Amino acid sequence: MRNTLSLIALSVFAVSCSTQKTSATPQKPPIQVEEKKETAVKAEPVPGKIVKPQIQHQGDLDFFKINIADAAKNDNTISHGSIVSAKAAGYKISKEYFPAVGQNFRQRYIILHYTALDHDKSVRVLTEQSVSSHYLIGDQNDKIIHQLVDENKRAYHSGLSHWRGVENLNDSSVGIEIVNTGFTNGATGQREFYPYPEWQFRKVGALVKDLVDRYMILPENVLGHSDVAPTRKQDPGPLFPWKRLYEEYGVGMWYDQQVMESYMNQMDAENFYMQSTDPTFIFKYQTMLKQFGYGLNPSGSEDSDTKKTIEAFQYRFRPEKATGSMDVETYAILQALLDKYPGK
Numbered sequence: 647m648r649n650t651l652s653l654i655a656l657s658v659f660a661v662s663c664s665t666q667k668t669s670a671t672p673q674k675p676p677i678q679v680e681e682k683k684e685t686a687v688k689a690e691p692v693p694g695k696i697v698k699p700q701i702q703h704q705g706d707l708d709f710f711k712i713n714i715a716d717a718a719k720n721d722n723t724i725s726h727g728s729i730v731s732a733k734a735a736g737y738k739i740s741k742e743y744f745p746a747v748g749q750n751f752r753q754r755y756i757i758l759h760y761t762a763l764d765h766d767k768s769v770r771v772l773t774e775q776s777v778s779s780h781y782l783i784g785d786q787n788d789k790i791i792h793q794l795v796d797e798n799k800r801a802y803h804s805g806l807s808h809w810r811g812v813e814n815l816n817d818s819s820v821g822i823e824i825v826n827t828g829f830t831n832g833a834t835g836q837r838e839f840y841p842y843p844e845w846q847f848r849k850v851g852a853l854v855k856d857l858v859d860r861y862m863i864l865p866e867n868v869l870g871h872s873d874v875a876p877t878r879k880q881d882p883g884p885l886f887p888w889k890r891l892y893e894e895y896g897v898g899m900w901y902d903q904q905v906m907e908s909y910m911n912q913m914d915a916e917n918f919y920m921q922s923t924d925p926t927f928i929f930k931y932q933t934m935l936k937q938f939g940y941g942l943n944p945s946g947s948e949d950s951d952t953k954k955t956i957e958a959f960q961y962r963f964r965p966e967k968a969t970g971s972m973d974v975e976t977y978a979i980l981q982a983l984l985d986k987y988p989g990k
């Protein structure tokens with residue numbers, strides 16, 4: 647069974663490479679395609695008209711690559727690999743009516759992690775144990791990104807997790823692990839995080855951009871492990887450059903600076919400090935953090951879960967000063983983000 651799956655994965659890889667139209671020198675496909683070649687149909691939805699895709703056959707596998715529905719609704723049917731079909735004994739599976747319009751991608755989130763291990767240990771743990779990720783960004787400054795799990799399958803990277811009312815994000819996410827030491831505890835007990843080299847950031851940027859484009863992943867669904875499990879996890883940590891990911895690759899969330907500053911100007915720092923211990927105000931910002939996406943239960947008291955959630959928020963949106971306490975600037979950033987990416 648394992649061998650069969652490996653063969654399928656290899657075939658998929660071979661096909662997805664051979665159907666790329668960007669190569670200047672067309673290469674001979676490794677296996678002869680049995681039926682006529684896929685025509686270059688632009689993936690444009692045609693209102694009121696369904697364009698039937700041409701299904702390619704290669705060995706025992708079927709493939710198609712065309713958009714037949716409304717891409718704006720994450721409701722298209724572009725296939726990026728083989729069509730997995732049953733083999734019912736004694737029967738033929740017909741694709742005469744394939745594909746139905748009513749379908750979408752299961753991949754709705756991207757979750758970034760650091761491994762907190764060196765390269766070799768990361769590979770061993772992520773391939774031989776009960777944790778895994780779809781992709782691994784290693785410790786070499788080269789042109790390689792490692793894939794460990796098929797994008798259509800679940801990888802085990804997020805564990806107990808929550809974002810915007812959705813639990814168990816392994817079901818619907820693509821997990822990316824980055825080889826990085828994580829943090830060590832400094833002399834006074836504070837966490838000292840390790841930076842990401844530029845080339846590692848570039849690999850993450852190119853990979854996330856491709857995933858966002860192919861699966862039409864919403865900006866608010868490009869997340870860190872600490873976003874979806876803030877009471878347990880700190881990765882990818884305050885040194886991961888989320889702002890640059892937003893500015894240079896156009897993916898993920900960032901707030902509008904002017905909107906944030908206008909919220910800052912509306913508040914008086916001293917008054918803010920006075921009201922920051924008021925249970926009504928604590929309940930209010932806890933509700934806002936929950937609305938933004940965190941799995942936090944508003945309690946009206948600045949409990950441990952609340953502090954860890956604020957810290958996770960600061961790691962991501964105000965990494966230079968992660969205190970775990972709500973302050974004027976953190977509150978202004980939260981308001982600006984909620985304006986731009988309204989939660990439920």
Ligand SMILES: [Zn+2]
Nearest residue numbers: 759760871881
């Ligand atoms: Zn993680």
